[in-house]
Amino acid sequence: MEFRDILSKLSGTQEQQWSQGTGDNQEGWQKNTPSENKTALPKISKLWLIVGGLFILFTIILPSITVFLTDMYWFESQGFSSVFWRRLIAKWELFGVALVPAFLIFWGNWHFAVKNSLSLYDEPGIKKAEVSIIRITFGIAVVMALVNAFGSMGSWGTFLKFIHPTQFGEVDPLFGKDIGFYVFTLPFFQFIQTWLQGVLTLSLIGVFFTYFFTHAISLSGRTVIAPSKVRLHLALLVALTLLTWGAGYWISRYDLLFSPTGVVYGAGYTDVHILLPAFMILTIAAVVAAILLMLNLFKPMWKLSMIIVFGLLVFGFVARTFVPGLIQQYRVKPNEYEMEKPFLGYHLDYTRRAFKLNDVTVLSVTPEPEVTAEELKANQETVQNIRMWDYAPLLRTYRQLQAIRTYYDFNDVYIDRYEIGGVNRQVMLSVRELDLTKFQNPTWVNTHLEFTHGYGVVMNPVNEIAPGGLPNFFMKDLPSRSIPDIPLNRPEIYFGTATDSYVLVKTDVKEFDYPREDSNVRSSYQGQGGVEIGSMWRRLLFAMRFRDTEIIFTGALNSESKIIFNQNVRKALSQVAPFLIYDEDAYPVIYKGRIIWVQDAFTWSTRYPYSKPINTADKTLAHFNGVNYIRNSVKATVDAYDGSMKFYIVDDKDPLIQTWNKIFPGLFKPGNEMSKELWKHMRYPENLFEVQSDVYRTFHMTDTNTYYNREDVWDVTPSGSDSRINPNYVTMKLLGEKHTEFAIIVPYMPLGRDNLIGWMAGRCDPENYGQLLVYKFPKQKLIYGPTQIEALINQNPEISSQLSLWSQRGSDVIRGDLLVIPVGKSLLYVQPLYLKAEKGELPELKRVIVSTGGRVEWAETFAKALEKLIGVKGVADVGSKKAIDSEKQSAIVNKYSSGATPEVVSLAKRAQNLYESALNAQRNGDWSLYGSEIKKLGEVLSQLEEGAK
Helix, strand or coil: CCHHHHHHHHHCECCCCECCCECCECCCECCCCECCCCCCCCCCCHHHHHHHHHHHHHHHHHHHHHHHHHHHHHHHHHCCHHHHHHHHHHHHHHHHHHHHHHHHHHHHHHHHHHHHHHCCCCCCCHHHHHHHHHHHHHHHHHHHHHHHHHHHHHHHHHHHHHHCCCCCCCECCCCCCEHHHHHHHHHHHHHHHHHHHHHHHHHHHHHHHHHHHCCCCEEECCEEECCHHHHHHHHHHHHHHHHHHHHHHHHHHHHHHHCCCCCCCCCCHHHHHHHHHHHHHHHHHHHHHHHHHHHCCCCCCHHHHHHHHHHHHHHHHHHHCHHHHHHHHHHHHHHHHHHHHHHHHHHHHHHHHHCCCCCCEEEECCCCCCCCHHHHHHCHHHHHCCCCCCHHHHHHHHHHHHCCCCCEEECCCEEEEEEECCEEEEEEEEEEEECHHHCCCCCHHHHHHHCCCEECEEEEECCCEECCCEECCCEECCCCEECCCCCCCECEECCECCCCCCEEECCCCCEEEEECCCCEEEECCCCCCCEECCCHHHHHHHHHHHCCCHHHHCCCCCCCCEEECCCEHHHHHHHHCCCCEECCCCEEEEECCEEEEEEEEEEEECCCCCCCCCCCCCHHHHHHCCCCEEEEEEEEEEECCCCCEEEEECCCCCHHHHHHHHHCCCCEEEHHHCCHHHHCCCCCCHHHHHHHHHHHHHHCCCCHHHHHHCCCCEECCCCCCCCCCCCEEEEECCCCCCCCEEEEEEEEEECCCCCCCEEEEEECCHHHCCCEEEEECCCCCCCCCHHHHHHHHHHCHHHHHHHHHHHHCCCEEEECCCEEEEECCEEEEEEEEEEECCCCCCCEEEEEEEEECCEEEEECCHHHHHHHHHCCHHHHHHCCCECCCHHHHHHHHHHHHCCCCHHHHHHHHHHHHHHHHHHHHHHHCCHHHHHHHHHHHHHHHHHHHHHHC
C-alpha cells in the first residue's frame, strides 16, 4: 500500500480515480469527497479493550503490587527496611534518568520527521491524517522510552557503586589509574555510552524509515534525492551517533586491559602498539566526522562528509580485525616471549593480587621416607583427629538411623569443631529438616499449619567407631539428646537448606514437634520472626502471592498469626544482599543452645585489570565463572528458629565491601561484634578455597619464562579422571607450629602425572584465619600421590582378595576420601573403607587403610592399622578412639546391676537384650526391627539415667 493510500484512509477521503464521464462530469474524474462509512482508524471492540485491560491487571499489575508489598513487609520483619527502600529508590532514579531523555530523543526526532514528511504533501485532509499519525508516533515513543527505562533499572548496582567509589590504592600498569576506576567508575560510563548509543541508533532508524516510507528520501540512479531539511535532520542525528561511537572507542582503550586474546589476559604487545593507537585515531576520526556533518547546517559538504563517515567505518573494521591479526602473526609470534614478557609479568602479578594469592606462605619441604613412631607421638592431636567418616556414607547412615520418620531428612553432612571436656574435638553433624515431598498425607493443614519445622541435630566425632562399624553419636534422637558440653535448647528448625515453602505460625493449630510412643509432642512458635498476617488485607495479599486461597478461608489464623517464608537460608540472604556471591553450602553451628546457620559471602568483580577470570566446568563453582576478583569479606548468620540475619564484615580492607557499606549503612556489622565463641566456628570457605587452589595451579609460577612455557603446571585432578580431588577439613599441627589447628587441605600433582608436587592448606582458626600455606615438594624425588597410593592398595594381595570376596558375597565396597596428612616432615595416607549390604542402605566402617613410604596396611580400626604399619605397639595409643564395644556395654550393665535396686537391674538387663537384638537385626539387614529396638533402648537408657540420679 502506498503512503498516499494510507493518508486517504486516515483523512477519511478517497483519491480521484478515472471513470467514464456522464452528465456534467464529462472529464471522468471523481471528486475528493468524504468516503462513506469509513473512520480514521479501525474500531476496537470495547469488550476486547476490557479483556485486554483485565489481562494486564491480573497478570502484570496486581502480581507486581503483591510482590512489592509482601517483600516490603518481609524486609520490615527482618529489620532491613532501609535496604529495601535504598535499592528501590536507586532503581527508580535510574528509571527516571533513562525515561525522560529517551522519550525526548524518540519523540522529538520522530515528531519532527513526521511533520517534515507531511509538509511535502498538499492532499486534502492532510491535517486530519497528521493528527492521527502524530498520536501513533507519540504512543510508540512512550512505549520505547518505557521499555528502555525499565531495562535500565537492572543496573542499579552499577549506578550506586559509581556514586560511592572506594580507592584500591593500586594502579594499573598501562594507564596508571587506580583499580577503583575500573571497578566502580568505568562500568557506569560504559552503561551511559551504550544506553545513549542505543537510543540514538533507534531514533535514527525510526527517522530514516519515516522519511523513506513517505518518499521524502528517494533514489534516482545513484543519487539520493532529499529536501535540505531532511538531509540536515539525518546529518545531525548521524553526527550525534558518531559522537557516541567516539566515546565508545575512547572507553575501548581501557577495555584492552580485559582483552582475552593473546598469551595473557589483558593488553598484550599487539593491543598496546596497534589497537591502542587505533582507538585513539578512531575516537578523533569519529569526532571530526561528527563536526563535518554538523557543519552541513551552515555550508553543505555532503560528499566530503559521506566519504569521511565511510572511511571511518572501513578504517574501524580494518584496524580492529585485519591489522592486529597480521601484526600478531608475523611480528609478534616469531618473537612472542620477548615481546610479551612485560605483559606476562603484569598478568601473573595482577591475577595473584585479585585472588589474594600474592601473600601465600610457601615452605619447601622434602618429606622423610616414612612416618616414624616418634613423629606420631609428637603429633598425637593430629593423629587423634584424622577423619574416619566420609560425607556420603555418613549421610546414608544418618538417614537410616536418625531420620526416625519418613518426613524427616538430612540434606547434607557438615564438619566443625567443638570444645568437649576441655579439648577441641572435630565433629561431623547434620540437621533434621522436613521433607514435604515425603508426606504420606500432604494436606494443606499438614504442610502449612502442623508440620512447620524440622527438629534436632545429629553429631558424631570424626574419629570414633561404635559397635557394628557405626558412628558414636554425641547428639541424636527425638527429643534431642546431647552431651552436656553442647546443650541444645532450641532444636526447632524453621529455616534451613532443604525447605523453601511457607508456613503459618502462632495459629489456633498446635505445631508438630516430634513423635512419641503413644502421641505426638506439639508446641507453638515463640520466636519474633515471620510477617504478621492477622488482618484480612494481608491474608489477601499473601494468598495472591502464593496463589493459595486457603490462606483467606482458613479459620486457624488469629490476630497474632504470622507467615514464615523465604525459609531457605541462601535464598533469604540473597534477597537482602543480591550483590554478593554465596558459598554453595551454609553450615550449622550450635551456639548458646540455638542452631545458627553460617553462610560465607563474597564480594567480587569482573573488572580487575590483567586478572584472568574463572572459567570452570565444575557445576558447584559455576556461579563464579567470569569473576576475576574475589574476597571473603562477609560472614552471614541466620538463626534456624526465628530467621534473624546478620552480616559481619570480616575483611574491612576490601574496597568493594567498603563501597557496599557506604551504600547500605546499617546492613553490615563490624567483624569484632561477632562473639568470640561463635567466631571459633568460622572456617575457610570451601568454594573460595577451591577457586584459589584452582587458580594457584598455574599462578604459583612467578617466573614469566616458566609460565609462558607452562613448565610447572600443577593439578588437583588426577590424570585420567574427570573429577578433582575434593578439599577436606582436618585438625592438624602444621609444620613449625606448636598447636593443632583446623584447616582445609588439598594435594597437588604435576599436570598429567600422579606423583605429589605440592599441598595447600587454608587456615581456619581465629589467630591465623584466612592465611594460605603451601608445602612445595621437590621435583627430583618421588612423593606418592593419591592415585599412586590407590594403585598400591589395589596391588596389596590381602586387601584385593578380601575386596573380591566381599563383592562376590553381594556387598558394595565404598572407598572414602584418601587423606594426605603431613605428620611432622613425613606424609601419612589414610583411607576409610565401608561395606554396604547389596539390599541395604546402611554402610558400616569395615576397615581403615593407612600408608607411608610406599607400604600399605589395613585393620578394623585406625589404631590397629597404624600399629601394623609402624611396627610399634605403643603407637596404637595415639590412634582414633573406638566407641563403647559390646564388652564395655556388658560392663555398663554390670555396673548398673551391682548394688542396684531390682528395678534398675531389670532395666539394665533389658537394655542389654535390646542392644544385642538391635545388633542381630543390623547384621540381618532388618532395619525396621533395628530402628524399633534402638528406639526402645533409648527409652530404657533414659529410665536408667533417671534411676541413677
